[in-house]
């Protein structure tokens with residue numbers, strides 16, 4: 532534990548590393564050094580954007596912060612509390628709920644056989660929120676209403692929503708448990724530009740309303756300028772540059788960052804275009 536938690540940042544990531552070991556015939560055949568000693572802080576109320584080309588280690592870093600991935604070495608601290616190797620049981624109290632992840636594809640994040648209301652209620656129940664079913668029902672409805680739905684949407688199934696709507700459902704579910712940090716991994720990348728803007732605006736509103744901090748993972752630098760306070764640039768698992776948003780955009784120090792800023796996003800034809 533940190534001696535002075537009041538001065539600790541909300542999230543502190545120190546020398547984080549991830550090796551993926553592929554085994555063949557019981558022997559180690561190859562090791563991928565996906566994240567190679569990444570360090571950064573996120574202050575309360577900040578949006579920190581993690582950018583970099585495909586395969587640079589953004590998702591792996593985000594998943595380690597959420598403890599969805601084992602950490603090879605280094606440490607992660609929330610409010611000065613080190614949870615790097617905390618067992619799942621303790622993690623449930625200290626982290627689960629406080630840190631939430633919103634993924635790129637909301638269809639795969641939700642159970643197709645469960646209504647969205649039931650899905651939110653289940654998340655609340657797992658996190659120990661709401662004293663009764665009725666209370667959890669009311670909390671779920673309130674969460675849906677906050678992202679622009681009515682109580683009538685509660686009983687609907689994921690396939691009855693568009694991609695943009697479903698991403699709002701995912702946001703509602705994440706926020707229902709009152710997190711402090713939300714990790715958004717390419718959460719708007721699959722959406723049409725106009726729908727993207729709606730979801731980004733909503734995220735900005737919710738951030739203020741619920742005093743949230745965001746770790747915003749993306750390869751799309753055009754949305755970063757709108758969203759972020761600070762930016763970390765990853766390349767091949769290493770942080771090549773870090774700074775305030777204006778500093779990175781106006782005075783990028785590395786050639787790689789300049790290339791990222793200069794690159795025009797090319798639409799990926801394999802990605803579904805979702806319309807609300």
Ligand SMILES: Nc1ncnc2c1ncn2[C@@H]1O[C@H](COP(=O)(O)OP(=O)(O)OP(=O)(O)O)[C@@H](O)[C@H]1O
Nearest residue numbers: 551563565583584585586587588589590591592750
């Ligand atoms: N489960 C895994 N097993 C083995 N290697 C993996 C695994 N997940 C990721 N990797 C490797 O780790 C590296 C970093 O991957 P990661 O998914 O974190 O990148 P990313 O920056 O999120 O990329 P993208 O922009 O394409 O989402 C890549 O070389 C990737 O192939």
Ligand SMILES: [Mg+2]
Nearest residue numbers: 589590591716
């Ligand atoms: Mg990724």
